[in-house]
Amino acid sequence: MRITIDNLTKKFGDVVGVEDLTLHIDDGEFVAFLGPSGCGKTTTLLTLAGIYKPTEGQIRFGERVVNQVQPKDRNIGMVFQSYALYPHMTVFQNIAYPLKLKKVAKNIQRERVQQVANVMGIGNLLDRRPGQLSGGQQQRVALGRALVKEPDVLLFDEPLSNLDARLRLTMRGEIKHLQKDLGITSIYVTHDQVEAMTMADRIAVMNGGHLQAFDAPDELYSRPKTQFVAGFVGNPPMNFVSVEVSRSNGRFIAETDRLRLEVGGDRGGAAAGFAGAVVMGIRPEDIQISGDGDIAGEIYVVEPLGREDLIDVRVGPHSFLLLAGAETQYRAGEEVKLAFDMDKVQFFDPQTEKSILWQQ
Amino acid sequence: MAGAGSIEMGKIKEAPVAPPIRRDLLEALQTGAISMAVMLIAAIFFSRIIGPLFTLGNVEETVTDVLSRLLLLVMPYVAYIAAASVARRYTYIDTARALGLAFTTTLALFSVVSAGHYVSDTGVFAPRPALQMTLVQSDAGIRVESVVAGGAADLAGIQAGDVITAIRRDPVDLQAFNRRVSQSLEGDPLRLRFIRGDEELQETVRIVLLSGKHFNALLPGLAFALAFTAIIVFLPGQWAPYIALVGLLSPLLIGYFWVIVATFSFRTEGLVPLDGNDNFGGLTLKNWESIFVGNIAGLEFNIVPIFMTSLAIAVVMTFIVLLVSSMAGYALSRMNFPGRRFFLSFTLILHGFPAITLLIPIFFVLLRLGDIPFIGELIGFNTIGGIALVMVAFQLPLGVWLMKGFFDNIPWDMERSALIDGASRWRTYWEILLPQIRPGLLALGIFAFIGGWNAYIIPATYSIGSGVSNLPVFLEELIDATAPVDWNQVAAVGLFQLIPIFIFFIFAQEYLLNIYAGGAKGTS
Numbered sequence: 001m002r003i004t005i006d007n008l009t010k011k012f013g014d015v016v017g018v019e020d021l022t023l024h025i026d027d028g029e030f031v032a033f034l035g036p037s038g039c040g041k042t043t044t045l046l047t048l049a050g051i052y053k054p055t056e057g058q059i060r061f062g063e064r065v066v067n068q069v070q071p072k073d074r075n076i077g078m079v080f081q082s083y084a085l086y087p088h089m090t091v092f093q094n095i096a097y098p099l100k101l102k103k104v105a106k107n108i109q110r111e112r113v114q115q116v117a118n119v120m121g122i123g124n125l126l127d128r129r130p131g132q133l134s135g136g137q138q139q140r141v142a143l144g145r146a147l148v149k150e151p152d153v154l155l156f157d158e159p160l161s162n163l164d165a166r167l168r169l170t171m172r173g174e175i176k177h178l179q180k181d182l183g184i185t186s187i188y189v190t191h192d193q194v195e196a197m198t199m200a201d202r203i204a205v206m207n208g209g210h211l212q213a214f215d216a217p218d219e220l221y222s223r224p225k226t227q228f229v230a231g232f233v234g235n236p237p238m239n240f241v242s243v244e245v246s247r248s249n250g251r252f253i254a255e256t257d258r259l260r261l262e263v264g265g266d267r268g269g270a271a272a273g274f275a276g277a278v279v280m281g282i283r284p285e286d287i288q289i290s291g292d293g294d295i296a297g298e299i300y301v302v303e304p305l306g307r308e309d310l311i312d313v314r315v316g317p318h319s320f321l322l323l324a325g326a327e328t329q330y331r332a333g334e335e336v337k338l339a340f341d342m343d344k345v346q347f348f349d350p351q352t353e354k355s356i357l358w359q360q
Numbered sequence: 361m362a363g364a365g366s367i368e369m370g371k372i373k374e375a376p377v378a379p380p381i382r383r384d385l386l387e388a389l390q391t392g393a394i395s396m397a398v399m400l401i402a403a404i405f406f407s408r409i410i411g412p413l414f415t416l417g418n419v420e421e422t423v424t425d426v427l428s429r430l431l432l433l434v435m436p437y438v439a440y441i442a443a444a445s446v447a448r449r450y451t452y453i454d455t456a457r458a459l460g461l462a463f464t465t466t467l468a469l470f471s472v473v474s475a476g477h478y479v480s481d482t483g484v485f486a487p488r489p490a491l492q493m494t495l496v497q498s499d500a501g502i503r504v505e506s507v508v509a510g511g512a513a514d515l516a517g518i519q520a521g522d523v524i525t526a527i528r529r530d531p532v533d534l535q536a537f538n539r540r541v542s543q544s545l546e547g548d549p550l551r552l553r554f555i556r557g558d559e560e561l562q563e564t565v566r567i568v569l570l571s572g573k574h575f576n577a578l579l580p581g582l583a584f585a586l587a588f589t590a591i592i593v594f595l596p597g598q599w600a601p602y603i604a605l606v607g608l609l610s611p612l613l614i615g616y617f618w619v620i621v622a623t624f625s626f627r628t629e630g631l632v633p634l635d636g637n638d639n640f641g642g643l644t645l646k647n648w649e650s651i652f653v654g655n656i657a658g659l660e661f662n663i664v665p666i667f668m669t670s671l672a673i674a675v676v677m678t679f680i681v682l683l684v685s686s687m688a689g690y691a692l693s694r695m696n697f698p699g700r701r702f703f704l705s706f707t708l709i710l711h712g713f714p715a716i717t718l719l720i721p722i723f724f725v726l727l728r729l730g731d732i733p734f735i736g737e738l739i740g741f742n743t744i745g746g747i748a749l750v751m752v753a754f755q756l757p758l759g760v761w762l763m764k765g766f767f768d769n770i771p772w773d774m775e776r777s778a779l780i781d782g783a784s785r786w787r788t789y790w791e792i793l794l795p796q797i798r799p800g801l802l803a804l805g806i807f808a809f810i811g812g813w814n815a816y817i818i819p820a821t822y823s824i825g826s827g828v829s830n831l832p833v834f835l836e837e838l839i840d841a842t843a844p845v846d847w848n849q850v851a852a853v854g855l856f857q858l859i860p861i862f863i864f865f866i867f868a869q870e871y872l873l874n875i876y877a878g879g880a881k882g883t884s
Contacts, residue, residue, distance in 0.1 A: 046776070049776070049780055050779075050780075051780075070779075070784075071779040071780045071782075072779060072780070072781075072784065074780075076780055078776070078777065080777060081773070082771055082773045084771065084774045084776070084777035086777075086792055086795075088796070097778075097781050098781040098782050101783050101787070145777075145781065149781075149782070155780075157773075
């Protein structure tokens with residue numbers, strides 16, 4: 001099912017939930033809505049579900065305009081962060097509830113519920129009540145309930161937030177696999193950029209009720225269109241520093257207090273063409289501690305992450321996060337030399353926060 | 361031996377070092393003194409500040425006086441408890457020390473209290489009624505050993521050697537005589553009949569108040585205080601709440617006990633069932649029998665329709681209250697509509713509005729409604745429907761707020777989930793939300809049912825002179841119609857009225873517990 005969102009605005013009184021959102025989601029696509037709390041991603045999801053009615057704009061499922069269609073007539077399945085299972089019903093009754101509402105015959109209900117439960121690995125729990133299940137099992141029941149009526153669209157509202165880290169990893173893979181298997185158009189709301197990056201075909205990054213970017217994960221990562229996207233996508237986050245880029249002798253130099261770096265031709269050229277200071281962004285993995293680096297700094301703190309160490313290096317007033325192999329033995333207070341991979345830096349307009357390199 | 365010695369050393373090191381007894385004593389005394397001071401200030405506050413304030417407004421009351429006296433009375437014991445609680449810490453380690461500490465403190469506090477009594481002529485040193493003569497019990501009567509010269513007895517002409525036989529015409533022994541004296545007030549005349557030699561004489565003696573300052577009167581008080589302290593020190597801590605609870609509940613428990621005993625007895629004196637000759641016994645089923653026979657002291661009635669009226673009012677009312685409250689509560693919790701805030705605050709005000717003030721206006725409303733055909737027969741004056749409807753109206757504000765609170769606690773997601781699963785809003789309410797608030801419905805249902813079952817004012821007002829009367833109204837009629845009132849019979853009808861409530865509670869409680877044990881876990 002293709003989903004078309006055109007100029008969607010949803011207001012609650014004077015409070016703007018989401019403003020002027022335009023998105024086109026292809027059939028069978030897995031789209032993640034990514035953004036911090038209160039960015040409007042859940043509002044958008046609930047508007048798609050029909051719980052909220054759009055203030056302005058249009059939502060189409062396929063060719064059908066669904067603005068005023070009741071949730072029950074949209075044929076969607078939804079999984080909630082709180083699971084939202086019905087505590088007074090058994091697992092079987094929970095999963096069968098959408099079928100019961102569709103007036104599916106009892107024996108077919110039983111067959112379909114058993115089938116879905118087996119796929120979800122909860123086939124032996126059908127007589128239990130939600131209160132007797134673990135968090136992961138409850139989440140599977142919720143997923144089963146969303147899938148059992150064979151929906152055209154699957155909506156996920158931070159479904160993994162309440163699970164422990166290990167289970168989250170497992171469920172992440174399962175949901176992705178299931179979605180590809182069934183080919184149901186899915187929208188997945190999350191504030192966890194790792195979840196969005198790993199699961200989604202395309203990510204819609206939202207902030208303050210506005211769409212910041214809508215692109216494939218790799219594209220968002222390597223060609224962020226706004227400073228917000230650059231800072232939100234990627235862990236640890238991108239380093240930002242305000243620099244002046246100038247051209248001298250056919251080379252481009254990014255310069256600020258205690259920093260003087262040569263930038264590659266294309267990127268440097270665009271940045272130099274901008275009048276005044278720009279925001280330079282560089283990812284932690286693009287900075288190396290190396291003897292032949294040309295920037296001197298002092299290690300402020302070392303955070304071992306196991307596979308690698310996260311190191312905060314201070315260069316004058318600037319602070320850079322970077323990653324070093326776990327085998328290295330850096331200590332706080334140590335003087336180091338940094339090498340910047342200047343072919344991967346990003347430049348942003350400090351006023352509009354839009355990328356100077358990649359225009360929308 | 362060296363080894364044993366080192367173990368001893370180790371033990372000493374591990375044991376908590378007890379603070380010097382001087383410090384504990386000081387702390388105990390301080391605690392006792394502070395609690396005493398607080399009680400004293402409270403007593404003075406009531407008698408000297410609040411009391412006069414009432415008097416200023418020409419209000420006659422004895423509450424402040426009683427309160428301040430009560431505070432003064434319990435003041436030393438509160439102080440003993442406070443001081444003993446300091447000593448309690450040592451009961452598990454060093455009993456002697458705990459007891460010594462508690463007794464020393466109690467002694468000190470007792471001395472302070474007694475000194476206070478001595479100075480202010482109160483307590484054991486309060487002036488007592490006396491006749492100023494010494495008496496002994498003899499075979500012939502109470503023999504006067506000596507009289508105080510110029511005292512009350514002397515002035516009346518009583519002499520040593522007289523034998524008192526009676527006060528007026530009532531024969532007395534020494535015990536009864538002393539009781540009579542101690543219960544008299546200053547100046548009360550006592551007409552004594554006594555024998556002097558062979559003569560029988562009568563003289564009137566007037567009671568005088570003597571401030572005795574008898575220090576031996578202190579001893580029983582001190583013994584009691586020490587015993588009290590010892591109990592406090594060794595009382596297991598977990599008993600304290602139960603003792604307090606039983607103490608506070610005892611009036612209620614005694615009341616219920618009386619009701620039950622009274623219904624099965626001919627007559628009661630206090631809690632003791634008596635028969636016609638004032639002897640213990642007289643147990644009977646007569647009181648219960650007459651309820652079902654339908655004749656109490658000549659008042660003819662049939663209990664079945666009365667019972668059914670009570671039941672009908674309660675059931676109709678419970679049903680309507682539950683239906684309307686849950687639906688209104690849902691709307692107020694989940695929907696946004698103009699006037700919602702006003703409605704909420706207005707219902708809250710209504711809840712605080714005394715229903716009695718509307719009694720007469722509603723009387724007229726029901727009277728007019730009664731004139732309308734059909735509707736009048738359903739909810740007009742003198743109908744069960746009308747009575748139930750009025751009581752529903754008074755119950756609704758509470759019900760709506762209660763239900764709103766319960767709906768507020770259901771996560772939005774559960775409702776959204778049901779809507780997305782394909783349920784209509786009505787069906788979501790019925791199948792998904794109502795089961796979540798079952799405890800609330802049950803609680804409100806119990807309130808409404810009991811309210812309807814026990815209702816008196818409204819049924820009594822809106823069913824004047826008609827056959828419609830429920831149990832409370834019948835109870836009132838019963839008290840009115842019989843003179844003197846047979847209270848044992850009234851108790852039986854009252855207990856009969858309580859039976860359905862008991863049954864209702866037994867089942868509801870089981871159900872409530874089930875819901876709380878099973879249902880709440882699922883809503884994580």
